[in-house]
Amino acid sequence: MKKKSVFLIVLFAVLLIGFLAFIIYKNYSNSKKDAPYNSTRTSQNIFNNNTSDAEITSPEDVSKQNVSVENNSVENNSTENAPSENKSVENTNSSNNSSEDMKTEIASFTTKIYSKDSDRQNNVTKACSTLNDTTVKNGATFSFTNTIGKTSSAKGYEKANVFQDGKVIEAMGGGLCQVSTTLYNAVLKVKDLKVTERHSHSNSVPYIKSGKDAAVAYGSYDFKFVNNTGKTIKIKASNTKNNITIKIFS
Numbered sequence: 001m002k003k004k005s006v007f008l009i010v011l012f013a014v015l016l017i018g019f020l021a022f023i024i025y026k027n028y029s030n031s032k033k034d035a036p037y038n039s040t041r042t043s044q045n046i047f048n049n050n051t052s053d054a055e056i057t058s059p060e061d062v063s064k065q066n067v068s069v070e071n072n073s074v075e076n077n078s079t080e081n082a083p084s085e086n087k088s089v090e091n092t093n094s095s096n097n098s099s100e101d102m103k104t105e106i107a108s109f110t111t112k113i114y115s116k117d118s119d120r121q122n123n124v125t126k127a128c129s130t131l132n133d134t135t136v137k138n139g140a141t142f143s144f145t146n147t148i149g150k151t152s153s154a155k156g157y158e159k160a161n162v163f164q165d166g167k168v169i170e171a172m173g174g175g176l177c178q179v180s181t182t183l184y185n186a187v188l189k190v191k192d193l194k195v196t197e198r199h200s201h202s203n204s205v206p207y208i209k210s211g212k213d214a215a216v217a218y219g220s221y222d223f224k225f226v227n228n229t230g231k232t233i234k235i236k237a238s239n240t241k242n243n244i245t246i247k248i249f250s
Contacts, residue, residue, distance in 0.1 A: 088140030091133060091147065103234065107189035107248040111182045111207040113241065115175075119158035121241060123175040126156055128237040128244065131179065135234045136227045141196065144180045144216050144223040151176070151218070177215050178207050178244055180223045183235065184214035186246045187225050193233075193248075197224040 113124070127148055136142045151157040151173030160174025185208065187193045199221040204210045214223040227233055229250060236247040 088137035089142055089147070090135050091130070103249045105247055106229075106233070106250045107186045108245065109182055109186035109189065110243050110245040111178055111185075112243055113178070113239070114206045115161075116241065117160055120160035120175040122156070122158050123151070123160055123173050124179060124239050124244060126151075127173075127176050127179045128239045131183070131235060131237040131246075133234065133236065135232055137232045138227055138230055141224055141226050144183065144214075145218045146222075148176065148179075148216075149218070177201070177205070177213070179237070179239075179246075180214045180216045181205070181208050181212070182244045182246045183237070184223055185212055186248050188212075190229065190233075190248060192227075192229040194226045194228055195224070196226055197222050199223075 113121070115121075130148050131144075134142070134147055149155070153172070157173045159170040159172050161168050162171045162174045184195070184198060187195060199215040200211065201213050201215050205213050215221050216223055231250045234249045236249065238245050
């Protein structure tokens, strides 16, 4: 009789433990199933055939050591809607340069082109042509990479020198950083144009002094600003073999 009682107690204990284990397992499985999925944004590879350059160098700077592409200076990464979805930013591509169309010049900046590479010159020309006559309404956010878009051979862009991991390689759209840098310095001259995103190169570039550059790469690095002037502004971009000039009108 005593052995039977012990057997029943052990059996009950085993069943109880099994039941509790089943309840715990089921609750754990449900919690895993119902848990929200968390994801974090990772930057796309900035060196592929659909990106603009994050670093460009002239032949004089190719010999510099320890040059790599890094995001070592960022000013207020913006979460504003991309201009491609914002009808307040438009590109008219107008060829009319009348005084009425140009309005009042409020800023101008020019950078010198040191590299005479034909492919880089081509990319600079393409980017300036696309940027030219872009209007930004009051309160709107301008995005350089969304205005220029992805660089590709279908759009007429070529591969040109960029820096990657301390090495000079060729990438589609090399040269765009000088255009974005020229625009950045023009924007700095207007106090009511608020820069919300700007990335610095990891080392100095030949066309601007340290700390005044604006690296760009589609899907990764952007240059953005908000127009708080109270008026619509227009960006005029032009280039020669020797210079890039960007003017802002209001």
